[in-house]
Amino acid sequence: xxSADIWRQFGVAPRTRLPVAVSSCLVLMCVAATxxxxxxxxxxxxxxxxxxxFVHGEVDDNGVLSTVAVIEIENETASTFTVxxxxxxxxxxxxxxxxxxxDDPAVITVEGGGIRTVTRRFVITxxxxxxxxxxxxxxxxxxxxxxxxxxVTPTTIALWEPPLTDLRxxx
Numbered sequence: 177x178x179s180a181d182i183w184r185q186f187g188v189a190p191r192t193r194l195p196v197a198v199s200s201c202l203v204l205m206c207v208a209a210t211x212x213x214x215x216x217x218x219x220x221x222x223x224x225x226x227x228x229x230f231v232h233g234e235v236d237d238n239g240v241l242s243t244v245a246v247i248e249i250e251n252e253t254a255s256t257f258t259v260x261x262x263x264x265x266x267x268x269x270x271x272x273x274x275x276x277x278x279d280d281p282a283v284i285t286v287e288g289g290g291i292r293t294v295t296r297r298f299v300i301t302x303x304x305x306x307x308x309x310x311x312x313x314x315x316x317x318x319x320x321x322x323x324x325x326x327x328v329t330p331t332t333i334a335l336w337e338p339p340l341t342d343l344r345x346x347x
Contacts, residue, residue, distance in 0.1 A: 220251060220253060220255070220257040220317055220319060221251075221252040221253050222249060222250065222251065222252065222257075222286075222315075222317075222326075222328065223248075223249075223250040223252055224247060224248070224249060224250075224313065224328050225247070225248045225250075233300070240299060241299070241300040241303075242272075242297055242298060242299045242300060243297070243298050243300065244295050244296070244297050244298075245295065245296050245297075245298060246293060246294075246295050247262075247293070247294050247295070247296060248291055248292070248293050249284060249286055249291065249292050249293075249294070250286075250290075250291045251286040251287065251288055251289060251290050251291070252289075253288060253289075254288040254289065255288055255319060255320065256285060256286065256287050256288055256319075256320075257285075257286055257317050257318065257319050258283055258284065258285045258286075258317060258318045258319075259283070259284040259285075259286070259315050259316070259317050260283055260316045260317065260318055260323070261314075261315065261316040262296065262313060262314070262315050263313075263314045263315075264311060264312065264313045264314060265311075266306070266307065266311045267302070267305040267306065267307060268300065268301055268302040268303060268304070268305030268306035268307075269298045269299070269300060269301065269306055270298065270299045270301055271296060271297075271298055272296070272297045272298070272299060274294075274296065275297075279293075279294065279295045280294060280295045280296065280297075281294060310329050311329065312327040312328065312329045313327065313328055313329070314326070314327050315327075315328070
C-alpha cells in the first residue's frame with residue numbers, strides 16, 4: 177500500500193506540487209518579461225523631434241544645397257540605449273554621414289529618462305522630388321540585452337514645413 181492509497185482512504189486526494197511549480201515559473205517569467213519591456217531593455221521607447229527653428233537651406237562654395245536638422249532623441253524608459261545608425265530613404269534628400277563632432281556624433285547614447293540633441297546634414301539633391309508628407313527615419317539601436325532596428329515617422333517634422341517648402345519650389 178502506498179501513501180497515495182492511505183490518503184484516498186481518508187478522502188484526501190494526493191497532492192502534487194508540479195502544477196504549482198510550473199504555474200509559478202510561468203508567472204515569474206511573465207513578470208520578468210514585462211519588467212524588461214517596460215524598462216526599455218528589450219526595445220527602447222524613443223520620442224524623436226526635429227526642431228523647425230534651426231532648419232534653413234544653405235548653398236556651399238560648390239553650389240550644393242543642404243540643410244541641417246537638429247534632432248532631439250528622448251529616452252522614455254529607465255534603461256540606457258545607444259543609437260548606432262540613423263538612415264532614411266527619401267527622394268530628393270540624402271542624409272550625410274555624421275561628422276563625428278559633439279553636435280554630430282556617430283554613436284548616440286541616451287541615458288534612461290534623458291534627452292540628447294544631435295545635428296544631421298541633408299543634401300537636397302532634387303527639390304521637386306522631396307515628398308510633402310513626413311517620411312520614416314530608420315535607426316539601429318543597442319541595449320544591454322542586444323541590438324535591433326526600428327523606424328519612426330515623426331508626426332511633425334521640420335523638413336516638411338517651411339522654409340524647406342520654399343526650397344522645393346512651393347510657396
